[in-house]
Amino acid sequence: MQRLDPLYPTCPIRNVIDRMSDKWSLLILSTLNQNGIMRYKELNSAIPDISQKMLSSTLKRLEADKLINRKMYPEIPPRVEYSLTNTGQKLMPAVGMMVDWALEYFDEITK
Amino acid sequence: MQRLDPLYPTCPIRNVIDRMSDKWSLLILSTLNQNGIMRYKELNSAIPDISQKMLSSTLKRLEADKLINRKMYPEIPPRVEYSLTNTGQKLMPAVGMMVDWALEYFDEITK
DNA sequence: CGGGATCCTCGTTGATACTG
């Protein structure tokens, strides 16, 4: 069971935690999953309590990790569209399971 | 699709993020899932780079959220055993999916 | 053995102003 050993150099759980345990990544991914292609401002409207800085930097990180696509149109005013990559989409069923789990057990947890 | 609206008061994604986006919770849960019942020191050995403070406080939080059981034996020296609750176990398939996803795509992500 | 109590650091996050 070495692949799950927390000490194993590429421990997948630590990889997931390193990338997903920030405040906004999962929320952005799941928002994109619901709405498909979204512009910067649409994301900001869907998640009003995120700052521009955190939205920008989180999107940049997700793009660097190839979880989202960034398509920029050289227009004025500029238009940028974000969407999930295949890799990003493949993560969503797992996120969906956590959401379902939360829906089923959250009352019990907080009670 | 209001149940997934990030603004919805009990937005399940935010609930998950609030509880699981720290540095150690998922790793502890998944370690307990692999090994079953574990004592404090066994957990600390399985995850050597966690500090005592963070191990204690994370275990306490997980217990308060009813994701793990804490069984204390009034002996000297004391013995305390931790294990997943049913609710905690029900979360593990979702974690397992994220692990599988990481195993399949991590190379691609970091390339 | 299984923690608790302190003190401290450093990274994440936020607010605000500015720009191509």
Added chain:
DNA sequence: CAGTATCAACGAGGATCCCG
């Protein structure tokens, strides 16, 4: 519109010592 730049603050996390 879609960001960047800068500064400030807060709190998660770590190191160390102590205790029943």
